[in-house]
Amino acid sequence: MRELLRTKGYKMTPQRELIFRAFLEAGEHVSVEDLYQRVREIDSSIGYSTVWRSLKLICTVGLAKEVNLGDGVTRYERITLQPHGHLYCLQCKTLTEFEMANIVSLLEPIARTYRFQVEGLKCEIHGLCEECRKRNQNTDSTGLTH
Amino acid sequence: MRELLRTKGYKMTPQRELIFRAFLEAGEHVSVEDLYQRVREIDSSIGYSTVWRSLKLICTVGLAKEVNLGDGVTRYERITLQPHGHLYCLQCKTLTEFEMANIVSLLEPIARTYRFQVEGLKCEIHGLCEECRKRNQNTDSTGLTH
DNA sequence: GGCCAAATGAAATCGAATTTCACTTTCAAT
DNA sequence: ATTGAAAGTGAAATTCGATTTCATTTGGCC
Numbered sequence: 001m002r003e004l005l006r007t008k009g010y011k012m013t014p015q016r017e018l019i020f021r022a023f024l025e026a027g028e029h030v031s032v033e034d035l036y037q038r039v040r041e042i043d044s045s046i047g048y049s050t051v052w053r054s055l056k057l058i059c060t061v062g063l064a065k066e067v068n069l070g071d072g073v074t075r076y077e078r079i080t081l082q083p084h085g086h087l088y089c090l091q092c093k094t095l096t097e098f099e100m101a102n103i104v105s106l107l108e109p110i111a112r113t114y115r116f117q118v119e120g121l122k123c124e125i126h127g128l129c130e131e132c133r134k135r136n137q138n139t140d141s142t143g144l145t146h
Numbered sequence: 147m148r149e150l151l152r153t154k155g156y157k158m159t160p161q162r163e164l165i166f167r168a169f170l171e172a173g174e175h176v177s178v179e180d181l182y183q184r185v186r187e188i189d190s191s192i193g194y195s196t197v198w199r200s201l202k203l204i205c206t207v208g209l210a211k212e213v214n215l216g217d218g219v220t221r222y223e224r225i226t227l228q229p230h231g232h233l234y235c236l237q238c239k240t241l242t243e244f245e246m247a248n249i250v251s252l253l254e255p256i257a258r259t260y261r262f263q264v265e266g267l268k269c270e271i272h273g274l275c276e277e278c279r280k281r282n283q284n285t286d287s288t289g290l291t292h
Numbered sequence: 293g294g295c296c297a298a299a300t301g302a303a304a305t306c307g308a309a310t311t312t313c314a315c316t317t318t319c320a321a322t
Numbered sequence: 323a324t325t326g327a328a329a330g331t332g333a334a335a336t337t338c339g340a341t342t343t344c345a346t347t348t349g350g351c352c
């Protein structure tokens with residue numbers, strides 16, 4: 001880790017050490033706020049902006065990327081070898097990943113058709129997860145709250 | 147239009163008349179700011195919040211939906227019969243649509259596998275469009291500015 | 293015409309993201 | 323080990339789009 005940073009001209013610090021570890025140990029898809037809370041349980045002197053900057057840095061060195069779902073909160077997820085899409089529950093905000101290699105092989109020809117240089121592919125299914133649907137049946141019948 | 151609103155309990159007003167028309171005449175993918183500028187060229191007394199509320203209303207009555215690309219600006223696009231994905235140029239921010247019926251037929255089984263009730267499907271290709279790539283060759287060699 | 297819920301516009305507020313700034317720390321070159 | 327320049331830190335301030343508030347006006351049904 002220290003090496004990875006150094007080769008790109010960044011310094012290792014105790015804060016980064018802690019934040020990077022917390023990020024890797026956290027499940028997928030943490031927001032700055034999520035990680036900030038986790039980190040401050042261990043060292044409450046670490047500032048929000050340091051966590052924010054560290055997450056940006058983690059992205060810069062290629063270990064993670066931002067995920068934006070349109071709910072106003074940016075999440076960060078580790079970059080994985082195989083491309084995946086997201087099932088996003090509009091109610092509980094839970095993210096589930098699904099394999100999308102087969103979809104990628106459809107998207108790439110499309111990009112080629114439009115002479116587009118691909119930097120990233122994204123596939124999302126927004127809706128209601130099984131748990132939320134069950135929960136809704138026991139309470140109201142509308143499904144969504146807004 | 148007036149009827150569509152009335153049946154859902156909304157009133158038609160001169161402002162809405164103008165904003166709705168401007169939205170339909172505008173190309174796809176306008177932001178609130180975009181539409182506000184267009185509208186105020188015709189009637190500069192119309193407020194930003196009215197434009198914002200009208201776009202929300204257009205979504206509510208089912209004529210448009212929000213598109214979020216992670217660049218901090220919400221765009222609105224007319225709902226079309228056939229599902230489409232977006233080619234999003236990270237440099238000039240231009241959106242191009244592509245047909246994705248074949249991808250939808252891959253996504254639906256996935257949703258079913260996860261017992262997910264689908265509310266919306268999204269497919270995006272982020273990258274550089276042909277124009278921007280050409281433009282970059284004539285200036286710098288890095289490609290992206292940040 | 294008259295009512296009254298809905299709509300409007302300006303300004304205020306919200307909240308996440310990002311920047312500023314004074315101070316501290318890292319680390320490569322002594 | 324020392325040190326100085328560059329990078330990093332934390333608190334607070336700022337930014338900026340989205341959203342709400344509120345006093346006032348308006349649409350459309352009686």
